[in-house]
Amino acid sequence: MRFIRLLAIGLALAMTSSGCASEPTLDKAAAELQKDTQRLETDDVFKNPLNKLRILQRPDKDIPCGKDKFNRIMRATADYERVDEPLNAHLDRAQTLMENALARVLKYKLDFDFGKVDTDDGRFIYATKMDPNIKVVVYVAPEAPTWRLYAVTACLPRQ
Numbered sequence: 001m002r003f004i005r006l007l008a009i010g011l012a013l014a015m016t017s018s019g020c021a022s023e024p025t026l027d028k029a030a031a032e033l034q035k036d037t038q039r040l041e042t043d044d045v046f047k048n049p050l051n052k053l054r055i056l057q058r059p060d061k062d063i064p065c066g067k068d069k070f071n072r073i074m075r076a077t078a079d080y081e082r083v084d085e086p087l088n089a090h091l092d093r094a095q096t097l098m099e100n101a102l103a104r105v106l107k108y109k110l111d112f113d114f115g116k117v118d119t120d121d122g123r124f125i126y127a128t129k130m131d132p133n134i135k136v137v138v139y140v141a142p143e144a145p146t147w148r149l150y151a152v153t154a155c156l157p158r159q
Contacts, residue, residue, distance in 0.1 A: 029132035029153035030072045033059040053078040065155040077145035095140045102127045
């Protein structure tokens with residue numbers, strides 16, 4: 001009986017330690033964030049010159065964020081012209097369009113916060129990509145630029 005318990009504990013420890021060895025690296029996360037930047041630039045919605053996509057910060061520089069760990073950041077803006085419609089309807093449309101782009105084009109999982117109420121002051125959209133760990137926040141603003149996107153990798157070792 002002790003042997004079975006020790007074997008079970010040993011297997012559990014081996015599985016746990018092998019899971020730690022496969023921790024994502026900055027290289028993998030940075031490559032994925034670079035691909036996300038390219039996907040955003042080539043998406044039908046954002047390559048339209050009327051939407052004025054601007055990549056403000058490309059994820060091509062390591063940013064120290066801990067002991068021997070780094071992350072990468074991508075920042076972008078784009079505009080969604082408001083037609084003759086109420087502000088709330090404009091924000092709803094812009095939010096839905098961005099949520100679809102995040103989920104469909106960039107393959108992020110949307111994080112819905114049901115405790116937040118939409119207002120005319122703007123909307124926040126939160127999404128994550130678990131492998132590798134990348135988080136994105138988009139602010140949908142009532143004034144131009146409509147979308148303000150901030151994506152960041154987790155704080156990871158380079159290799």
